[in-house]
Amino acid sequence: MTADVWLPIPPDEIEGLPMGPAYRYWNGAEDFPADPAECAFYVVPYMKAPELGQRPLPELSSVEVVQTLSAGIDHVEPGLKHLRPGVRLCNARGVHEASTAELTLTLILASLRGIPDFVRAQDRGEWLGGFRPALADKNVLIVGYGSIGAAIEDRLAPFELARVARVARSERTTARGEVHPLTELSALLPEADVVILSTPLTETTRHLVDADFLARMKDGALLVNVARGPVVDSKALLAELETGRLTAALDVTDPEPLPRDHPLWRAPGVLISPHVGGPTSAFLPRAKRLLVDQLTRFVNREPLRNVILTTGATHA
Numbered sequence: 001m002t003a004d005v006w007l008p009i010p011p012d013e014i015e016g017l018p019m020g021p022a023y024r025y026w027n028g029a030e031d032f033p034a035d036p037a038e039c040a041f042y043v044v045p046y047m048k049a050p051e052l053g054q055r056p057l058p059e060l061s062s063v064e065v066v067q068t069l070s071a072g073i074d075h076v077e078p079g080l081k082h083l084r085p086g087v088r089l090c091n092a093r094g095v096h097e098a099s100t101a102e103l104t105l106t107l108i109l110a111s112l113r114g115i116p117d118f119v120r121a122q123d124r125g126e127w128l129g130g131f132r133p134a135l136a137d138k139n140v141l142i143v144g145y146g147s148i149g150a151a152i153e154d155r156l157a158p159f160e161l162a163r164v165a166r167v168a169r170s171e172r173t174t175a176r177g178e179v180h181p182l183t184e185l186s187a188l189l190p191e192a193d194v195v196i197l198s199t200p201l202t203e204t205t206r207h208l209v210d211a212d213f214l215a216r217m218k219d220g221a222l223l224v225n226v227a228r229g230p231v232v233d234s235k236a237l238l239a240e241l242e243t244g245r246l247t248a249a250l251d252v253t254d255p256e257p258l259p260r261d262h263p264l265w266r267a268p269g270v271l272i273s274p275h276v277g278g279p280t281s282a283f284l285p286r287a288k289r290l291l292v293d294q295l296t297r298f299v300n301r302e303p304l305r306n307v308i309l310t311t312g313a314t315h316a
Helices: 050-054 077-082 097-113 115-124 147-159 182-191 211-216 234-243 283-299
Strands: 004-007 022-025 039-043 065-067 088-090 139-143 163-168 172-174 177-181 194-197 222-225 247-250 270-272 307-310
Touching: 039 283, 050 077, 065 283, 097 115, 097 147, 097 194, 097 222, 097 247, 097 270, 139 147, 139 182, 147 163, 163 182, 177 182, 182 211, 211 234, 234 247
Parallel strands: 004 022, 004 039, 039 065, 065 088, 139 163, 139 194, 163 177, 194 222, 222 247, 247 270
Antiparallel strands: 088 307, 172 177
């Protein structure tokens, strides 16, 4: 195989890449590293603007695989219309579970135990005591029970929860218990003390968390979003936060980045982290292992992992 492979990580930093392809490094620079028409396997730059990752797509006339290094594909999906039929789009399942689950627990515990208040009090030299909610004995609802949702539950297991409920697109049973379909979500919301969003962004989940969703959440509940910002209707969330009825911990927002003057920054009871669920020291080792595995499969014409859809075909 002499076709080009475009990588957003320098190829000499990835041990174990299979022989055959010509590896080209491109991480969003203005100039392409080679003729896009000769690229057979395109790895989308990670944590770059969507329009940057989509920029080569109209010229990738020979591409066979588009590989993201994120769990979500919403940042590249609009550009797929430029590709010929039969191109496989693969996501990075297996890369971000550990980091995103860690951050989810961090956001929950920091919010419940009042860590932001303590940090502000430390700046003032103030000893701020008092009782705070614990995670123990809480009911937790995970909305979006894929590999990241399951990794979150794995890390919740030692915290002596009263119950974990799980919701996904379709009903099924896992080793940890029942996964409810989305149609049962409204009945589960009123019982949850913590609602975690880890669902992909699709037309079904865009503004899934609207005024009605939020109204069904119990008084004092915590909403945690580690999915995508547009899963939540920001205006509806602001309305609830401003009453003090709900609290929120958001790793993703809509819009994103959040403008300096956006009212979410100053809303009561909200903790915001700047979309840092994935970019940690755990990312590169797992991303490199995924790329070596996928490219070995590609070179040997073996089935690829994590195929989300094929252009010109029905979504997987």
